[in-house]
Amino acid sequence: MMQTETNQNLLLSMKKKNILRELGFTPLGLGLLILVALVPLFIDNQYYLHLIVSSLMFGALAMGFDFTVGYINIVNFGYAAFMGVGGYVSALLATRLGISPWIGIFVAAAAAAVLGFLIGILTLRLRGMFAAIMAWFVGIVLMSLASNMVDLTRGQLGLNVPLLFTGSGKAPYIYTILAIVILTYIVLKRMISSKIGLAFNAIGQDLEAAETSGVNATKYKVLNFTVSCAFAGLIGGFYGHFVGILTPAVLHTRVTVEILALCYIGGRGSIWGGLLAAFLIIPIFEFLRPLMEIRLIIYGLLLVLVMIFYPGGLAQFLNQLAFYLKDLMPFKKQA
Amino acid sequence: MQENILVTKDVVKRFGGLTAVEKVSIEVKKGEVFGIIGPNGAGKTTFLNCVSGIYNPEEGEILYKGKNIKGLSSHVLCKKGIARTFQIVRSFHKMTALDNVKVAVIFGSDKDQDPNDKARELLDYVNFPLPVETLASNLNTVQLKYLELARALATDGELLLLDEVAAGLTPGELGEFIDLIKKIRDSGVTVISIEHVMKFIMTICDRIAVIHYGEKIAEGTPEEIVNNKVVIEAYLGKEHAKTN
Incomplete structure (x- = not known):
């Protein structure tokens, strides 16, 4: 009796582990996520919390970007524009129609997905370069629209967006974006480990x-393009309701390049690499304020270094490290 | 008389002002090995690309099992049973050999089967010389050729298009490939093969078409072809054609 019970418990725990594995979480990755979730309980400095939200946000964008560039090998140069579209859609729904941001951000995701789908249908029959250029141009056009449709978007003055949460605490935002990050990661990983992912590869x-x-x-x-754009829209929707103001600059290619850099430094084709890179690089730039001005140059240098020495980025480096560590620990091998 | 599996009628493919394939008509019978030969740049690969759906020819008809397939894309033709290999071997380099074949089993074949088992079976069938978990990026050209054959066969094709499989093989490897192609033919698959290697052509092809400057200049059994004046002229020049 006792025996079967322990067996069942063992089976149950094994099942749990398998579920996590199936969702694409390693124990280490899961631990780090939990650590992030615990941060607001111990740190009260709103500035640091704001940084964590930023890192998570850019990390999520880098993951969505990697889904396209790392698997079907197409660079979506208009990625920031899809994010911006999401931001404006959700913001306008909230300000004009009074629709709750919680619904708005999902409508934003759908809007970005539809836009991505249309661009994809038009260009993806051809070689990847055409999709990249088309997405880029559409992004530039959308940015001009956001600047010039002053009646709707208030142009350069910026659109005031209602916040997701009342009060000044950042902690709820951390949990919201953390949920979005986990959702993004699980959906992308699930797709990649399925037959669909085999086709992408x-x-x-x-x-x-x-x-x-x-x-x-x-x-x-x-x-692939549609899904990737949907997440850009979702995160863009959140962005607006987090920052409280939207300007056309959100759609700028500069933002795409930042996302691209995070994705490449983190490691193409890993999904999680971009998230890790965001956590390392965004806080560093925040603390070294003078560097903010020249951060695109630094991104460029980092990209060159990564391309030459570690084409697989941080992900490749850490995977190799884990491989060597496993070799060093013979007792772990048996488990 | 066996039925024709593939018939092309006056296929023309142009690239701007250059006509790469000029009115090529062939008839390939079910179950045979049909060779296509010709000097470099004659338009053999372009012709094969037209048949496998990579190019859409400007004129002519391509009938596969009696139906016009001109203009259909590669993945549709793959489902219909046309498989191919490439002159410059292609692989999914970041995947294992097994996964390479699995892609074709999963997406190219309609049969209900376990992709893992089927892929292993096929790698075994073509005598893939390494463990199936080897990354494709670690394979040499010859090993990649085995892998490509396995991938092409994984789609359960009835017509296999080979683009210079025998190029660059050692005599020993050539023998193995000839045996393998024979085995594939005996299993009921029709083979169309572009080839330069004479030993391969002479031993295995039932009939041969010769393409020169985009046009078919001769067709017949290997013996007929090697004695054909026009062919000798195309390869060796007029002098040789006369003295022969």
């Missing part, structure tokens, strides 16, 4: 071979 690594192996490349590329 095949397309990204050799388009012609994928097509002659029966993969409907256009379909999967459009799907």
Whole structure:
């Protein structure tokens, strides 16, 4: 009796572990996420909390960006614009129609997804370069629209956006964006570890071979692009309601380049790499204020270094480290 | 008389002002090995690309099992049973050999089967020389050729298009490949093969078409082709054609 009970417990715990594995969490990654969740309980400095929200936000964007560049090998140069669209959609819904931001951010995700879908349908039949350029141009056009449709967006003056939470505490925002990060990660990882992900990988690594192996490349590329844009919209929606003001600069290519840099430094094709890179790099820039002015130059240098020495970014470095550490610990091997 | 699996009628493919394929018509019978030869730049690969859906020819018809397939894309043709390999070997380099084949099993074949088992079976069938978990980026050209064959076969194709599989093989490897192609043919798959290696052509092809400057200049059994004046002229020049 006792025996079966312990067996069952063992089975249950094993199952739990498998579920986490299936969702794509390693014990270390999960631990770090929990650590982030605990931070607001111990730290009261709103400035630090704000930094954590920023890091999580950019990390989530880098993950969404990586979903496209790291798997189907297409650089979405308009990524910030999709985020901006999400931001404006949710903000306008809240200010004009009085729709709750909690609904608004999901409408924002849908709007960005539709936009991504349309661009994808138009360009993804062709080589990846066309999608990249088209998305970039659409982004630039949208930014001009946001600047010039003053009646709607107040242009450069900035649109005041109702906040998600009343009161000045940042802690609720941390939990909200943390939930978004986890949602993003799980959805992206689940897709990647499925058959769909196999198609993405095949397309990204050799388009012609994928097509002659029966993969409907256009379909999967459009799907990938749409999902990636949806998350940009979702995070953009949150961004507006977190910062409280939206300006057309959110849609700028500069922002895309920052996301791209985080994604590449973190490691393309890893998903979590971008999140980790965001946590390292965004706080560093915050603390070294004078560097903010030249941060795009520093991003450029970091990109060059990563390309030369670690094309797989932080993710590759850490995976190799973990591999060596495992070798050093023979007792762990048996487990 | 066996039925034709593939018939092309006056296929024309142009790139701007350059006509790469000029009115090529062939008839390939079910179950045979059909060779396509010709000097470099003759338009052989372009022709094969038209058949496998990578290019859409400007003129002509391509009938596969009696139906016009001109203009359909590669992945649709793959489902219909046309598989191919590439002259410059292609692979999903960050995947294991097993996963490379699995992609084709999952997306290219309609049969209900376990992708893992089927992929292993196929790698075994083509005598893939390394462990199936080897990353494709670690394979050499010859190993990649085995992998490509396995991937092409994984789609359960009935028509296999080979683009210079025998190029760059050692005599020993060539023998293995010839045996393998024979095995594939005997399993009921029709093979169209672009090839330069004479030993391969002479031993395995039932019939051969010769393409020169985009046009088909001759067709026949290997023996007929090697004695054909026009072919000798195309390869060796007029002098040789005369003295022969």
